[in-house]
Each structure stands twice: as structure tokens, then as C-alpha cells.
Amino acid sequence: MGRSDESRPLKPKAPCLGCEDRHRGCHSQCEIYRQFIVANEKFREWRKLQKDIDHTISENAITNAIAHTQCHAKKGASGGLVRYKK
Numbered sequence: 001m002g003r004s005d006e007s008r009p010l011k012p013k014a015p016c017l018g019c020e021d022r023h024r025g026c027h028s029q030c031e032i033y034r035q036f037i038v039a040n041e042k043f044r045e046w047r048k049l050q051k052d053i054d055h056t057i058s059e060n061a062i063t064n065a066i067a068h069t070q071c072h073a074k075k076g077a078s079g080g081l082v083r084y085k086k
Contacts, residue, residue, distance in 0.1 A: 011043050
């Protein structure tokens with residue numbers, strides 16, 4: 001149950017490394033850095049959504065496995081349901 005990598009956005013790289021216009025306080029004025037922040041926020045939202053989806057899939061798989069185990073635990077050696085006398 002893997003995710004499709006086609007819709008996976010690339011994690012943006014900070015544009016600051018190697019920037020010739022870099023100086024103290026430049027983030028507040030840099031349009032390229034603002035674009036990076038927007039792209040990074042979109043990536044973080046996508047990643048959070050994927051974690052939520054993965055968590056839901058895991059919860060469903062665990063619930064199904066427990067139900068399956070409990071169902072088979074009630075069956076006797078003959079394959080039929082065991083009837084307990086009270």
C-alpha cells in the first residue's frame with residue numbers, strides 16, 4: 001500500500017547557501033526566500049497529509065488483524081464455531 005511518488009512534491013532547498021546578496025536581515029527583504037517559504041509550507045502540508053493517511057491505514061490494518069484473530073480464535077478444531085456450555 002505504497003504512496004504514488006508522482007504527486008510527491010520535491011522538498012525545496014533554501015536559496016541562501018551561495019547567495020551573493022546574503023547579508024544580515026536579508027530574509028525580510030528577499031523575494032526568492034519568500035517563494036522558498038511558500039513552497040516549503042506546501043511541502044510540509046503534503047507531508048502531514050501523507051502521515052495522516054499512513055496512520056489511518058495502519059489503524060485499519062491493526063483493527064482488521066485483531067478482528068481476524070478473534071474470529072479464528074472462536075473456531076474449534078472442526079472449523080465450526082465452538083459452543084460453550086453455561
